[in-house]
Amino acid sequence: MSDNKKHKDWGTSYGEMVWHEFAKSKFTLLWLGFIVVLFVVAVFAPFFANDKPFFIKIDGHLRWPLFGALTASDYSIFLAAFITLIQLLLILRNKRKVDPSIRSGVLWRQIFVSISIIIIGTILFFIFIPKRLDATDYKSMIENGKATNALFAPVPYGYGRTDLKVREQAPNRQHWLGTDDVGSDVLCRVIHGSRISLSVGFVAVGISSIIGIIIGAILGYSGGKTDFVGMRLVEIMMAVPVFFLIITIVAFFPRSLFNIMLIIGLTTWTEDARFVRAEFLKLRRQDFVQAAISLGLPLRSILFRHMLPNAIAPVLVNATFGIAGAIFIEAALSFLGFGVAPPAPSWGQILSLGVSTTGRFLWWLTLFPGLAIFFTVLAYNIVGESLRDAIDPRLREAR
Amino acid sequence: MTTYIIRRLFLMIPTLLGITLMVFAISRAAPGDPVGLSQGMGGMMDAQRAADVRAARNRLYGLDKPVYIQYATWLGRVARLDFGDSIKHHRPVIDLIKERLPITLILNLISFVIIYAVSIPMGILSAVGRKKFLDKASSVMLLMLWSLPSMWVGQMLIGYLCGPPYNLFPPAGLSSNDAEQYPFFQWLADRLMHLVLPVFCLTYAGFAYLTKLVRAGMLDNLRADYVRTARAKGLSNWSVIFHHAFRNSVIPVITIMATLLPAMFGGSVIIERIFSVSGMGLLAFESVTTRDYNVVMGVATIAGFLNLIGLLLADISYAIADPRISFESTE
Numbered sequence: 105m106s107d108n109k110k111h112k113d114w115g116t117s118y119g120e121m122v123w124h125e126f127a128k129s130k131f132t133l134l135w136l137g138f139i140v141v142l143f144v145v146a147v148f149a150p151f152f153a154n155d156k157p158f159f160i161k162i163d164g165h166l167r168w169p170l171f172g173a174l175t176a177s178d179y180s181i182f183l184a185a186f187i188t189l190i191q192l193l194l195i196l197r198n199k200r201k202v203d204p205s206i207r208s209g210v211l212w213r214q215i216f217v218s219i220s221i222i223i224i225g226t227i228l229f230f231i232f233i234p235k236r237l238d239a240t241d242y243k244s245m246i247e248n249g250k251a252t253n254a255l256f257a258p259v260p261y262g263y264g265r266t267d268l269k270v271r272e273q274a275p276n277r278q279h280w281l282g283t284d285d286v287g288s289d290v291l292c293r294v295i296h297g298s299r300i301s302l303s304v305g306f307v308a309v310g311i312s313s314i315i316g317i318i319i320g321a322i323l324g325y326s327g328g329k330t331d332f333v334g335m336r337l338v339e340i341m342m343a344v345p346v347f348f349l350i351i352t353i354v355a356f357f358p359r360s361l362f363n364i365m366l367i368i369g370l371t372t373w374t375e376d377a378r379f380v381r382a383e384f385l386k387l388r389r390q391d392f393v394q395a396a397i398s399l400g401l402p403l404r405s406i407l408f409r410h411m412l413p414n415a416i417a418p419v420l421v422n423a424t425f426g427i428a429g430a431i432f433i434e435a436a437l438s439f440l441g442f443g444v445a446p447p448a449p450s451w452g453q454i455l456s457l458g459v460s461t462t463g464r465f466l467w468w469l470t471l472f473p474g475l476a477i478f479f480t481v482l483a484y485n486i487v488g489e490s491l492r493d494a495i496d497p498r499l500r501e502a503r
Numbered sequence: 504m505t506t507y508i509i510r511r512l513f514l515m516i517p518t519l520l521g522i523t524l525m526v527f528a529i530s531r532a533a534p535g536d537p538v539g540l541s542q543g544m545g546g547m548m549d550a551q552r553a554a555d556v557r558a559a560r561n562r563l564y565g566l567d568k569p570v571y572i573q574y575a576t577w578l579g580r581v582a583r584l585d586f587g588d589s590i591k592h593h594r595p596v597i598d599l600i601k602e603r604l605p606i607t608l609i610l611n612l613i614s615f616v617i618i619y620a621v622s623i624p625m626g627i628l629s630a631v632g633r634k635k636f637l638d639k640a641s642s643v644m645l646l647m648l649w650s651l652p653s654m655w656v657g658q659m660l661i662g663y664l665c666g667p668p669y670n671l672f673p674p675a676g677l678s679s680n681d682a683e684q685y686p687f688f689q690w691l692a693d694r695l696m697h698l699v700l701p702v703f704c705l706t707y708a709g710f711a712y713l714t715k716l717v718r719a720g721m722l723d724n725l726r727a728d729y730v731r732t733a734r735a736k737g738l739s740n741w742s743v744i745f746h747h748a749f750r751n752s753v754i755p756v757i758t759i760m761a762t763l764l765p766a767m768f769g770g771s772v773i774i775e776r777i778f779s780v781s782g783m784g785l786l787a788f789e790s791v792t793t794r795d796y797n798v799v800m801g802v803a804t805i806a807g808f809l810n811l812i813g814l815l816l817a818d819i820s821y822a823i824a825d826p827r828i829s830f831e832s833t834e
Contacts, residue, residue: 340521343814344807347769348787352526352803355791356533432652436773439654440788458658465662474655482650489646 125494153292155262160254261289264447282468293449305427311369316376324384383415424488522807586801596801607782618709626717649711657777675779720752764813
């Protein structure tokens with residue numbers, strides 16, 4: 105507590121307490137670090153695995169093909185990662201600079217601005233960055249001596265590049281994790297696949313958390329008849345086996361990454377709704393909520409400014425497990441062939457190639473994408489578990 | 504008891520309506536229309552004739568009526584378990600489901616029993632020996648099991664155990680081709696060998712889930728005052744654990760059936776696909792791949808219905824296990 109004397113001593117916030125408890129275990133921090141590494145790999149995937157060189161000298165001119173070939177979605181991902189980083193730093197800054205009484209309001213405003221920037225930026229990128237198809241084979245240019253001084257990414261293959269000469273090769277010096285049925289490099293596809301997994305995880309959970317929070321908040325706050333009818337509807341949602349529901353929807357709707365995110369998000373919100381409702385039912389009788397109501401604050405403010413911060417903890421824990429679950433579902437869908445269409449790289453899709461059409465078992469197409477799914481899901485589950493233990497004081501003493 | 508069950512059955516009706524409405528809504532909200540799909544591109548016809556054919560087809564399938572009438576008609580047929588014909592198999596959907604359902608049910612029931620049979624003792628042991636080696640080892644192990652993707656495990660098992668070097672297990676199906684002619688014990692052995700891998704893949708995630716739950720419940724109860732009282736009375740450790748603590752922690756274990764069942768149903772789609780077991784899951788998979796919409800809708804409805812029955816069973820066993828719940832009370 106004495107570590108920042110310059111600022112006012114506002115005591116330890118709830119978030120700090122949870123973080124302190126969370127960071128006690130080195131094991132958990134290790135897995136959190138793993139998630140951070142995964143993020144870096146996913147965000148900068150084109151710099152790790154790309155068939156275009158960073159720079160290359162052709163006829164004496166220095167060119168930058170890799171940067172020229174970045175697509176609108178690449179730029180959107182960079183922007184989203186950058187804004188998220190800034191937002192995290194801002195949260196740390198708020199802790200020291202902003203008075204606790206207005207901190208949550210400031211935080212909401214910041215998050216709103218961040219999300220708006222990401223969305224607007226993404227739209228602008230998709231409008232203004234033209235689709236460029238750079239099919240130049242830079243590697244053969246080097247071999248032919250047409251070009252010199254090239255610097256390639258560590259994995260010099262494109263995820264969509266097919267090369268039937270090297271199809272279904274076991275790991276070797278050129279292809280560290282082997283090649284798939286059309287001769288694409290597996291390591292490259294695993295690296296790019298992390299983008300799909302993580303984006304599905306986060307967007308799907310974002311959607312489901314928002315739906316769950318809104319529905320749970322309304323039901324829990326209003327109680328009575330609305331609550332009763334609403335809960336019956338939630339029960340109906342819960343009575344349908346989620347995976348069956350998802351593949352039913354997949355059967356009828358076109359398959360795209362966005363649809364898959366949306367479908368997973370729209371079918372998995374029931375847990376969140378139940379948690380939030382239960383918390384709100386307890387909270388709405390408490391004095392500070394009654395005070396907020398009697399002050400005549402708008403409903404939006406009562407629900408999300410005053411009540412939600414007290415009920416957000418279980419949602420956060422559930423979100424962490426939800427990310428693991430969504431990654432799992434996406435992998436399963438892609439494995440069954442209902443996911444994003446190739447050549448878009450997805451771990452589940454690579455896994456599904458592990459048994460070739462002739463029935464041969466190709467171990468490298470099974471082992472590596474499976475390990476990727478396993479470690480990612482495990483990391484989120486371990487972090488979620490520790491977060492839950494850190495948040496729940498009852499569990500804390502039980503351990 | 505009977506009134507309780509009957510009341511629960513009545514409460515199921517709105518849920519059932521909701522499920523059918525959801526399935527129907529999904530099928531109608533989808534882009535593209537079934538008539539256009541069944542007509543194909545139809546390049547040979549002139550526009551007038553194509554429109555006539557389309558209108559005739561629409562009338563034939565009742566698609567010219569308002570949506571709510573279409574839903575009512577469909578619901579009426581669903582009530583008679585008539586889901587129409589499969590486009591691919593040219594047979595009534597319900598016949599297909601009747602054929603496939605028992606296989607999935609057997610697979611899931613066996614897995615279910617095994618999950619409970621293994622998890623409960625594991626959870627108790629782990630809670631009793633808290634912070635000891637077994638407990639610590641098992642909690643990390645369980646989290647790992649929980650995170651293992653079943654499609655990966657299944658494919659690895661097939662690849663390494665069913666292949667030429669070991670040939671331990673048959674890779675596909677639930678029985679050998681000529682199993683019908685086997686004498687009983689050989690038939691049984693054959694069946695069991697086929698079941699080992701799929702059942703393993705269906706169960707391991709459940710172990711992780713349920714064992715943690717049993718452990719948590721046991722820990723709560725072992726610290727409770729009545730357990731201290733029981734120990735103070737001089738009861739044996741065994742009696743304290745099983746007669747006092749365990750009986751009180753059994754309730755969440757029963758309620759979790761409601762979560763476990765749908766998860767297993769979903770899981771069987773993947774497992775049946777990997778091991779080529781022709782059950783409901785594989786039927787769902789095939790119908791989605793071939794866009795056999797009648798089958799998709801039928802399977803989804805039946806799966807929802809079965810799930811409801813599972814929930815009902817969970818509720819009933821809950822009421823039996825917990826004497827505080829009286830059968831007469833509402834909700």
